Amino acid sequence: xxxxxxxPKYLVTQMGNDxxxxxxxxxxxxTMYWYKQDSKKFLKIMFSYxxxxxxxxxxxxxxxxxxxxxxxxxxxxxxxxxxxxSAVYFCASSQERVAGxxxxxxxxxxxxxxxxx
Amino acid sequence: xxxxxxxxxxxxxxxxxNLVLNCSFTDSAIYNLQWFRQDPGKxxxxxxxxxxxxxxxxxxxxxxxLDKSSGRSTLYIAASQPGDSATYLCAVRPRGGKxxxxxxxxxxxxx
Numbered sequence: 001x002x003x004x005x006x007x008p009k010y011l012v013t014q015m016g017n018d019x020x021x022x023x024x025x026x027x028x029x030x031t032m033y034w035y036k037q038d039s040k041k042f043l044k045i046m047f048s049y050x051x052x053x054x055x056x057x058x059x060x061x062x063x064x065x066x067x068x069x070x071x072x073x074x075x076x077x078x079x080x081x082x083x084x085x086s087a088v089y090f091c092a093s094s095q096e097r098v099a100g101x102x103x104x105x106x107x108x109x110x111x112x113x114x115x116x117x
Numbered sequence: 118x119x120x121x122x123x124x125x126x127x128x129x130x131x132x133x134x135n136l137v138l139n140c141s142f143t144d145s146a147i148y149n150l151q152w153f154r155q156d157p158g159k160x161x162x163x164x165x166x167x168x169x170x171x172x173x174x175x176x177x178x179x180x181x182x183l184d185k186s187s188g189r190s191t192l193y194i195a196a197s198q199p200g201d202s203a204t205y206l207c208a209v210r211p212r213g214g215k216x217x218x219x220x221x222x223x224x225x226x227x228x
Contacts, residue, residue, distance in 0.1 A: 004160075033215075040220070041204065041220060041221055042218070042220050043161075043206065043208075043218040044218070045215045045216060045217075048215060056215050058215075090160060090161065092161075104148075104149060104166065104210075105151065105163045105166045106151065106163065106216060107163065108153075108160045108161040108162070108163075109160055110159060110160040111159070111160050113158075
């Protein structure tokens with residue numbers, strides 16, 4: 001009954017490889033996000049999707065490509081991994097159509113710890 | 118450009134103390150402000166969300182206040198417990214959907 005789930009939890013890979021991280025939410029939310037937390041613990045948004053449409057795309061290298069097959073899933077594919085991509089990646093979701101209250105609270109997944117060697 | 122600052126970066130208190138964590142932001146045009154808790158190696162847990170029209174929210178031993186005009190929020194934790202030890206993150210949401218996070222306050226409550 002996990003609300004926001006991510007797989008894998010840990011990912012260790014070599015430079016230059018391509019990898020994907022999957023995210024699923026069972027909260028019925030219409031908006032999903034990807035965040036990156038660097039080694040200094042600073043969290044920064046990467047992408048946001050609302051009903052499968054991209055609405056926020058921060059200045060992220062185009063090696064990162066999000067894919068939303070439906071509004072419950074937002075996967076992150078990373079091409080040609082670099083050392084600097086090592087970080088914890090968090091998926092989150094919220095219900096943006098509900099005005100006020102806790103409707104816009106963002107719920108986070110447990111994170112995927114990516115280490116590029 | 119919106120910037121969020123949290124002070125102090127780290128705080129250690131004995132069990133039972135009441136404490137206040139501070140968050141400041143540079144642009145008062147926010148939609149809401151959210152406090153999260155992050156345990157080591159874990160994801161974020163939402164604690165409280167304050168809409169821009171509200172001044173405070175309470176949940177159990179936690180009370181968060183918001184003064185939009187001065188660009189400040191505080192998270193008050195009453196009767197702290199060792200289980201409260203975690204990193205507390207403040208995030209503001211400007212109109213447009215993306216949360217902007219502070220760097221967090223690492224809290225340690227000693228038994």
